[in-house]
Amino acid sequence: MSDIAxxxxxxxxxxxxxxxxxxxxxDPAVRIIESNExxxxxxxxxxxxxxxxxxxxxxxxxxxxxxxxxxxxEALMARIGVTRETVCVxxxxxxxxxxxxxxxxxxxxxxxxxxxxxxGRQKWEQEGRPLVREVPSYAATAYGAPERDDxxxxxxxxxxxxHLEAGGQLVDVRSPQEYSxxxxxxxxxxNEGALRGGHIPGARNIPWARAADPADGTFRDAAELxxxxxxxxxxxxxxxxxxYCRIGERSSHTWxxxxxxxGFANVRNYDGSWTEWGNLVNVPIEK
Amino acid sequence: xxxxxxxxxxxxxxxxxxLDRAERIExxxxxxxxxxxxxxxxxxxxxxxxxxxxxxESQAYVWAxxxxxDAQRYHFAVENPQGISAKSFCAILDETVSGAPLAQVAAIxxxxxxxxxGRELSMGKGEGLLGxxxxxxxxxxxxxxxGR
Numbered sequence: 221m222s223d224i225a226x227x228x229x230x231x232x233x234x235x236x237x238x239x240x241x242x243x244x245x246x247d248p249a250v251r252i253i254e255s256n257e258x259x260x261x262x263x264x265x266x267x268x269x270x271x272x273x274x275x276x277x278x279x280x281x282x283x284x285x286x287x288x289x290x291x292x293x294e295a296l297m298a299r300i301g302v303t304r305e306t307v308c309v310x311x312x313x314x315x316x317x318x319x320x321x322x323x324x325x326x327x328x329x330x331x332x333x334x335x336x337x338x339x340g341r342q343k344w345e346q347e348g349r350p351l352v353r354e355v356p357s358y359a360a361t362a363y364g365a366p367e368r369d370d371x372x373x374x375x376x377x378x379x380x381x382x383h384l385e386a387g388g389q390l391v392d393v394r395s396p397q398e399y400s401x402x403x404x405x406x407x408x409x410x411n412e413g414a415l416r417g418g419h420i421p422g423a424r425n426i427p428w429a430r431a432a433d434p435a436d437g438t439f440r441d442a443a444e445l446x447x448x449x450x451x452x453x454x455x456x457x458x459x460x461x462x463x464y465c466r467i468g469e470r471s472s473h474t475w476x477x478x479x480x481x482x483g484f485a486n487v488r489n490y491d492g493s494w495t496e497w498g499n500l501v502n503v504p505i506e507k
Numbered sequence: 508x509x510x511x512x513x514x515x516x517x518x519x520x521x522x523x524x525x526l527d528r529a530e531r532i533e534x535x536x537x538x539x540x541x542x543x544x545x546x547x548x549x550x551x552x553x554x555x556x557x558x559x560x561x562x563x564e565s566q567a568y569v570w571a572x573x574x575x576x577d578a579q580r581y582h583f584a585v586e587n588p589q590g591i592s593a594k595s596f597c598a599i600l601d602e603t604v605s606g607a608p609l610a611q612v613a614a615i616x617x618x619x620x621x622x623x624x625g626r627e628l629s630m631g632k633g634e635g636l637l638g639x640x641x642x643x644x645x646x647x648x649x650x651x652x653x654g655r
Contacts, residue, residue, distance in 0.1 A: 257629050257631065257632060258589065258590075258591055258592050258632060259532060259592070259624075259625075259627070259628075260532055260535055260536055260539065260591045260592050260595060261589060261591055263532050263533065263536055264536045264539065264591050276627035277528075277627070313589050314564075314589075341589060342589065345588060345589070466630070469629075
């Protein structure tokens with residue numbers, strides 16, 4: 221894949237290369253943060269000096285279905301030794317799927333000093349770069365976070381209903397089988413289940429991973445992304461957009477692509493996603 | 508005929524119930540470190556499509572070979588280098604399920620996956636690991652039906 225700067229992204233500064241990260245492993249102004257789907261990966265080996273932010277344990281409220289609040293976020297930042305000035309660089313498995321999710325949650329608290337390492341773990345490993353098992357510890361910081369501000373990047377079900385009624389642009393980033401309603405969820409997996417299958421009416425189906433090159437996990441360049449999202453699927457960068465999946469993790473990847481790489485004006489992630497919509501009483505569904 | 512799961516697996520599940528999350532992860536990584544890919548005498552790359560676990564995103568493959576009148580030895584390959592949960596699960600099945608009577612293998616409940624990996628397992632991962640278990644059980648049921 222070519223240099224990030226030459227790929228035509230709207231906001232190329234949100235991405236850093238593996239080379240850049242390798243040169244900043246010891247930089248005290250930078251914190252490298254690993255976020256994975258597979259909970260065994262970080263403890264089995266991670267970038268030297270990297271801390272882990274775990275989606276299930278660190279980012280979610282442990283009681284209600286919501287993200288952590290200001291005090292929780294401040295405690296998390298203190299634990300990983302981050303100040304508001306620290307540049308947080310996220311990376312992870314599966315084309316940076318969970319890394320972009322963590323990045324998105326950080327935006328709820330306005331931590332825009334944030335980057336994603338292009339290619340994530342896959343590219344780092346393919347390049348034979350070092351992984352260590354030693355878990356670093358950093359001096360606790362005092363991080364003063366603002367109250368969580370959901371409105372700019374997060375949509376709730378009522379927002380989605382209003383958006384739907386206004387004919388707004390929707391992107392369903394799940395697999396075609398989930399979109400069609402052919403596949404609901406695993407019988408043994410009640411946590412992510414839904415009573416009804418299908419999709420929100422009018423949503424375009426653009427599976428999230430199309431934005432990444434499977435060969436090395438890097439993001440496709442802007443021309444390729446425009447081909448998929450604009451030319452093939454007819455999305456307009458100027459229209460308000462809501463992306464969703466099953467629990468909001470895959471759609472945070474698409475949120476990142478549309479917002480930062482293609483420069484869409486207003487994209488929100490509906491993290492309630494199909495596990496909420498597919499269980500709601502009396503909302504429209506299309507199959 | 509109803510049967511209990513293989514005693515070695517039941518023992519492991521009991522043991523895991525006492526571990527906290529960090530201990531469980533350490534334990535599973537030890538299994539992943541012990542993972543041995545399918546020997547060449549059973550299969551060589553490129554592995555046949557019909558041995559691939561359809562629902563597993565870590566490109567896992569499963570084989571069975573006869574091991575005595577009522578048992579099989581299971582072999583695995585995990586082609587995704589980041590498929591560490593898949594590797595740990597394959598190593599667990601190899602160590603606790605290979606060689607067990609076929610009816611015991613067929614009797615392993617699907618929620619064993621959650622007992623081992625915890626409820627915070629993502630659905631994608633859960634689906635892949637269940638797919639591996641079901642592939643093993645498919646071999647056991649097929650062998651039992653053949654009257655072995």
